Amino acid sequence: MNQAVAKADPASAAGKGGAPRHVAIIMDGNGRWAKKRLLPRVAGHKQGVEAARRTVRAAGDLGIEVLTLYAFSSENWRRPASEIGDLMGLLRRFIIDDIDELAEAGVRLRVIGDYRALSPDIVSLIDSAIARTAENSRTTLVIALNYGAQDELVRAIRSFAADAVAGRIDPQTINDADVEARLDTSDLPPLDLLIRTSGEKRLSNFLLWQAAYAELMFVDTLWPDFDRDALAAAIGQFGQRERRFGGL
Numbered sequence: 593m594n595q596a597v598a599k600a601d602p603a604s605a606a607g608k609g610g611a612p613r614h615v616a617i618i619m620d621g622n623g624r625w626a627k628k629r630l631l632p633r634v635a636g637h638k639q640g641v642e643a644a645r646r647t648v649r650a651a652g653d654l655g656i657e658v659l660t661l662y663a664f665s666s667e668n669w670r671r672p673a674s675e676i677g678d679l680m681g682l683l684r685r686f687i688i689d690d691i692d693e694l695a696e697a698g699v700r701l702r703v704i705g706d707y708r709a710l711s712p713d714i715v716s717l718i719d720s721a722i723a724r725t726a727e728n729s730r731t732t733l734v735i736a737l738n739y740g741a742q743d744e745l746v747r748a749i750r751s752f753a754a755d756a757v758a759g760r761i762d763p764q765t766i767n768d769a770d771v772e773a774r775l776d777t778s779d780l781p782p783l784d785l786l787i788r789t790s791g792e793k794r795l796s797n798f799l800l801w802q803a804a805y806a807e808l809m810f811v812d813t814l815w816p817d818f819d820r821d822a823l824a825a826a827i828g829q830f831g832q833r834e835r836r837f838g839g840l
C-alpha cells in the first residue's frame with residue numbers, strides 16, 4: 593500500500609464526523625452586508641472583525657483545536673487601493689487591540705500565506721504576536737494573509753526544485769507527506785470542515801490541497817452576521833456527515 597492510500601484510509605477518522613479538530617472559514621460578504629445598509633464597504637469590514645472576534649472565542653469554547661480564517665487573499669490586491677488600505681488598517685488594529693485577550697485566552701497565533709510581503713510594521717506586529725503566543729495550546733488561530741493556495745503550491749514546488757537541482761533530494765522519492773511538509777499548514781492537523789459564508793459556492797484559491805477530504809459547507813449568512821450559534825450549527829451538521837475518505 594503506498595503512502596497516499598495509507599493516508600486516505602484513516603480507519604479511526606472514517607464514519608460520522610464527530611467533532612472537527614480543524615475548521616477553516618472563508619469570511620465572505622462584508623461588502624454586501626454594508627451595501628444592504630447603504631454603508632461604505634469598510635463598515636462591513638469593521639463588523640467582519642467583530643464577527644471574527646466572536647468566532648475565535650466560540651471556537652475555543654466549542655473545543656475546536658484549530659480555526660483558520662481567510663482574511664486577505666493573494667488576489668485581493670486587485671481591489672481598489674483605498675479598500676486594501678482599510679483592510680490593512682483593520683488588521684493592524686486587530687493585532688494591537690486583541691493580542692492581550694488572545695494571549696490570555698490561551699490562543700496560539702499562526703499565519704499562513706506570504707505575509708512578509710505586507711507592510712513592515714504589520715509584519716513585525718505579526719511576528720511578535722506569533723512569538724508571544726507560541727507556547728499557548730488551548731486554540732490555534734491561523735490567519736490566512738496574502739494567502740493563495742496556488743501560490744502556496746508554487747512556493748513548495750520551487751523549494752523541491754531547488755533541493756533537486758542541488759542534489760539534496762531524488763524527485764522519484766517525493767510523496768504526498770513531503771508535499772504537506774512544505775505547505776504553510778505543515779504543522780497543523782488535517783482540515784476537517786471548510787465553511788464559506790455569503791452564499792458563494794467556490795473556494796477562491798483557499799486551501800486547495802488541504803480541502804481534499806474536508807467537508808464543505810456553504811451558508812447564506814453574510815460574514816458580519818456570523819456568530820457562536822452559526823458556528824455551533826455548522827459543527828452540529830458536520831457531526832451528521834458521513835466521511836469515507838474513499839473507503840466504504
Ligand code: IPE
Nearest residue numbers: 619620621622623624625663
Ligand atoms: C470578505 O468580504 C472580506 C475580504 C475578502 C477581505 P468581501 O469584501 O469580499 O464582501 P463581498 O463579497 O463584496 O460582499
Ligand code: IPE
Nearest residue numbers: 618619620662663664665796
Ligand atoms: C475570498 O473572498 C477571500 C477572503 C475571504 C479573504 P473574495 O470575496 O475575495 O472571493 P471572490 O473574489 O468572490 O471569489
Ligand code: MG
Nearest residue numbers: 620621622623
Ligand atoms: Mg467577497
